[in-house]
Amino acid sequence: MRLSIFPLTGAILFPGLQLPLHLFEPRYRALVSDALARDRRIAMIQPQARQEGAPLYSVGCVGRIGEFEAMDDGRYNIVLQGESRFRINRELDVTTPFRQVDADLLEDDHDEALSSVERAGLESEARLFAEAQGYRVDWDSVTRLDDMTMVNGIAQIAPFDAASKQALLEAPDLAARCELLVQLMQFFGLHDGDDEGRVTLQ
Known part of the structure; x- marks a missing residue:
């Protein structure tokens, strides 16, 4: 599936958990606006380095926007609800200001338990x-x-x-x-x- 990504070092989202985010850069404000107009999903993933356009790790987590606050200056406060891990197949060439990938969702056993x-x-x-x-x-x-x-x-x-x-x-x-x-x-x-x-x- 095609996923719009938010690459952020140190920010990990797991299925079933929530992640609050404050988005202020124009490209990520555009990412949120696009997600809200479509399916409310944003894919969180870590870049392998901090520089612009750095390669991405292969596994991330798709989150659905739950609560959100749109500010007058265009910034957003959102809460992502983790839905599913995913694995990237390839990054796509896009005209959007935010990056997009082709990825497969990973099937996790949500009933799995520890001994x-x-x-x-x-x-x-x-x-x-x-x-x-x-x-x-x-x-x-x-x-x-x-x-x-x-x-x-x-x-x-x-x-x-x-x-x-x-x-x-x-x-x-x-x-x-x-x-x-x-x-x-x-x-x-x-x-x-x-x-x-x-x-x-x-």
Whole structure:
């Protein structure tokens, strides 16, 4: 399918989760206007570098615009609801100010669940990670989340570097994403605070 993309380093969206965005550049204001006039879908994906026109990673996530605010100066505040991961086949030559790709949607098993051991290990590591980072967490609410929402939610908001977040998004299934997430939280916990506090597996 043809997708209009918003390439943004460090911004990861997972199916079933929300991502608030503030769009002010003219090309991305045009992207939102176009999406609102059609199917309200925008495809989030990370570029492999920060320069203009940089190559894209191969996997992203399609989001549907839910809440939005159109400002008088043309800017938008929107909330994207994650719908489906996708894999790029090729980038298209277009006349629009925003980039477009030909892509295939990836079929995820939304009923997939962790084993009791995997779930317990994730919750334990998440508590240690949150405490080390000084986060306040409503653990009663967290423990009531289903496995998919918990894993993807942590993966989306955790302060990992772009490559690590991309690896989480590309994980083939929930168990693999959970295992990588635990490894990243453990690695981050051992990080000494150099490199501006960012963690990387590179």
